[in-house]
Amino acid sequence: MKKKQKNILPRKSNTLKLSFDTSWTYAPAPESRTSATIQPRYDLFINGKWTKPESGKYFETINPANEETLSEIAEANAADVNKAVAAARNAYEKYWKKLPAKERGKYIFRIARMMQEKSRELAIIESLDGGKPIRESRDFDIPEAANHFFYYAGWADKLDYAFPGKKTASLGVAGQIIPWNFPLLMAAWKIAPALATGNTVVLKPAETTPLTALKLAELIQEADLPPGVVNIITGAGETGAALVQHPDINKIAFTGSTEVGKMILRAVAGTNKKLTLELGGKAANIIFEDAPLDQAVEGIINGIFFNQGHVCCAGSRLYIQESVANTVIRKLKDRIETLIVGDPLDKNTDIGAINSKKQLETIHYYIKTGIQEGAEIYESSCRLPSKGFWCKPTLFLNVAQSSRIAQEEIFGPVLAILTFRTDDEVIEKANNTPYGLSAGVWTDKGSRIFNMTRKMRAGVVWANTYNKFDPTSPFGGYKESGFGREGGLHGLMPYLHLSNLIPNSTRK
Amino acid sequence: MEKTTVKKSSLSVSENGLERKKGKKRLEVLKTYKIYINGQFLRTESGRYYQPVNAAGEKLANVCLCSRKDFRDAVVAARSAFGGWSSRPALNRGQILYRMAEMLEGRKAQFVEELQRQDVSKTKAEKEVLLTVDRLIYYAGWCDKYQQIFSTVNPVSGSYFNFSVPEPTGVVSIIAPQDYPLLGLVSVMAPAIAGGNTCILLASEKKPLCAITLAETLHASDLPPGVVNILTGKLSELIKWFAEHMDVNATVFCENDVETQKMLKEKSALNVKRMIFYDNIKWETEQGQSPYFIFDLQETKTTWHPIENIGFGGGAY
Known part of the structure; x- marks a missing residue:
């Protein structure tokens, strides 16, 4: 009996935290x-x-x-x-x-x-x-x-x-x-x-x-x-x-x-x-437990922080399968610490300025709403320039499906994180939105990819990648997108x- | 009063209990024209009916005067049927459309007679019924072909496999053409369901009989x-619900009526409904059938997946 209990204890992830806490800094490399x-x-x-x-x-x-x-x-x-x-x-x-x-x-x-x-x-x-x-x-x-x-x-x-x-x-x-x-x-x-x-x-x-x-x-x-x-x-x-x-x-x-x-x-x-x-859009980015997690984390980061999240097809709703949720969230927290926020003309910059004061106000409004609705906020500890319009890369944990930050387009570097157990559950949750522009799926299983990409009611579906565009590739939405x-x-x-x-x- | 009595007495019951006609005519059994929702023949929940009249002044039947609630029930039915219908093998959808044609072919005479009662000449009625059967066969054949016409594999830069395919828009509300009560209705219904959509149709207001009889043949297909x-009923009363409903993805309207078209388009903004107008189509011609009618009720989905270069093969494969 005791042995059995031991077996059902959650398996500890064997991935090591990447060491980002060295004194490594980048010299400024501004474009002229x-x-x-x-x-x-x-x-x-x-x-x-x-x-x-x-x-x-x-x-x-x-x-x-x-x-x-x-x-x-x-x-x-x-x-x-x-x-x-x-x-x-x-x-x-x-x-x-x-x-x-x-x-x-x-x-x-x-x-x-x-x-x-x-x-x-x-x-x-x-x-x-x-x-x-x-x-x-x-x-x-x-x-x-x-x-x-x-x-x-x-x-x-x-x-x-x-x-x-x-x-x-x-x-x-x-x-x-x-x-x-x-x-x-x-x-x-x-x-x-x-x-x-x-x-x-x-x-x-x-x-x-x-x-x-x-x-x-x-x-x-x-x-x-x-x-x-x-x-x-x-x-x-x-x-x-x-x-x-x-x-x-x-x-x-x-x-x-x-x-x-x-x-x-x-x-x-x-x-x-x-x-x-x-x-607009409010794309679901779905991570299954069999996904290559480090690649998926890069895909999530690119999905929501590309162009400060000012992307109509941004992967702004993250669905993580419960069994890997803790691991993925830890990796995400680690990863956003490494994002360089600052001068858009610097070649090392990952996240630039928010496009306008008005947009920054919208983003702040949604961040406040998320907190009020009971979601748990996690921000990068980066320092922001004193002048201009800036927003730290932001994660929201424990977000409810009905929460406004999971339903409405924020158009900024703010990611709402939700979890799921089964394929059918996540299909229903992902499609439960008036939008239908894009979606992302991360899994190593080919047949699951095709089941998921077929059932997403969205015009562009990225499997094991995100935010890719090409002149030859049709882009556009379903429903209110x-x-x-x-x-x-x-x-x-x-x-x-x-x-x-x-x-x-x-x-x- | 007198006359009625005479008529009633023209029937009598014989000793062995069978009806026997005294005169030449047997009393006709009138058909109740019920609406068709979720595979069931129902009366309107509103309890209302209307009596369309033909040119000779004959009342055609008591026909359901559907309400907004009937429409909403129909949308619920169509939405729950969508997942199953759209994921059926295309071949199977084709076979069901072909079966519809078969069933219609077997009941040609009934449709011709019904059209004639609704002021269509015999020649025209016969032509309309034959065209309708052929149109179903035309779309039966398209069910597993239009995808190949409208799909692309996109040669993107970078190491990705990328393709675009049509997928059904979803639940479609259709106001069938007022003319051509049979051919018109089938010409807008068939491309919708051939493409995997589910639909709610409003029959021609003045000539609704064939639509319900068609439902009976569909039911057996x-x-x-x-x-x-x-559904049957008043176009002017129901049309705005067809365009307003938030769980309807597209609406088809076939009349050349600018004011109504404007109203529909304004309503469509509620949920960015696809609004499709076929106001200048001659349904009896080749113009009345095309895979582009199917494509009008499709969305295009583009899927990306990386291609990983593993190994050292280089160009030598």
Whole structure:
């Protein structure tokens, strides 16, 4: 009897705690700012020219890491939006629509190439304006953006092969609104497929991160793209609303919060505007006991702390199988101690600045809510810079499924940790959310991977990896995470009108 | 009063207890048209009914005037049927759709007669029924093929295996076309269930008879309960529930009615419902069938998995 009891005692993990407590420190390794040129003021990019805003107003864009002003940005009002849409319409009817597809493709290839040439400058500006670590903007955002243009360029003259039985036609003018978390990459995700399919574009970047989109406008000018094919206008919510409501727009593409997405959905009701929405998420990242735990811990860290957690597909709900919960949590606590939080331009930085004061307030609100709801908080002991917007990597333990920090999107470096016992239980818990953008599964068992990935009601499922993206890989959500796909062959469809190759004859 | 008495007396009971007609006509046994929820034929919980009338002024039948509660019951049934139906082998879904066609083929005459009672000419009625059978066979064949048309293996950079497949959107509420009460309904139902969705259909308001008779043939086609639920009633009364319900993933609407379309789209924002309008489709033509009708009610799922390079093989494999 005694022996039996001994056997059911929890087995001690034989992994040793990694020793991070040495005096090892990293010397500062900042990227030089000098290779980036930022104008003191940017106007609107309409019809191939820099145009003063009708509103006469400008707003400041700041560096969230030190709150210093980087530049003044024009604020487009409804009249400016009107100008931009007219330019896009004109370019569409008079030029872009008639241009042979392969020539269209060559323009897009040219943009991709020039983006690669300027990648260093773009990376620096991306980190300055948005607060993300230079390692991420240099190794992920900018190359992925260039690759996206390169990928879609090749589609321009191959659309006949994309959709069997269908003839394709462009839609016209696309109005595109993008968020602040991946400013240039999101611009590429929007512009590249729109141009490849023969549409012209009015793009509005987010008000806190307009600089790389404006640098893209400079690049497009240099690339000699016909005037009006791409127009880039800046402003906040009102500018976006004017764009959505403009009657001469054929297509709206939006990436951002579910709340704004629903407003857009209501605004386009009763019109013929085609719509794609890429909205919020609250992804489950599921760790089974047979998973390679050290790899899984890296995946969890990457899943929630990549880009300060400002990722719609962030793995913000962690489900750990009970038998390994203590081990995984201990490893996670150890691991977040090693994360370097600080200067986004430093090449050693893991976690940069929170994008804006407003977002920091949202994150703080949810941290407070989590504590009030009875979850146990664990933060990294790192020191935060005195100026700028910062948040320590944060874990919440003992989180209830119904807790707001397990249900609502926080969009910051805050991980809610929950546990489970069986496969069926975790499938139900993971799917118990109005969102359905992404999910992660960690296990060594192939058949379990396929059971899990099939049953996740989410558009992107990462198995034994997390937060991977590629121009060829369709991305987008189920349920309230939106509809339509970006990337890959599927990403062409939202920008095309498909008609039957079969004649509409009445059957005998 | 007189006349009624005469009619009643035209039937008498013979010595051996069997009905015998005095005149030429035998009294018709009228069918009760019940709604179809979770594989059961029910009356509406509201107890209400309406009497659609044909051009000759004949009352067609007492038809259930469904309520919001009936719709909600149907959604519960459709949601509980979704897991099982969507994970059935595609081949099996195809066989069930084919079985539906077989059952319909055997009851052609009944549908033709019903259509005729609802003001469709004999030639047109016959054509509609044959097209309906063929349309079911068309989609039966697609059940295990559309996935191959709409799937991709994506050549991502880096050492990953990555593929995208269509998966059913979930529970779909469908307002069937008002014209073509049989062919129209089947043309929107078949692509939904061929793709693994479950659905709640609202039959044509003025011509609801075939929809219920169709439910009877579906019932005999090995279709699991709850996969198809068919309601009858007033479109104007029920339509907003079809678009508002938070556990419905997509809504299909087939009328060319801009105001209603606007209302539906606004309601769809509640839970980002997929709102699909087929307002310009000629269901009797080739245009009325396509794998893209299936794809409209699919989500695309992309799955990633790392590929580990083990060993020293290098290029030499």
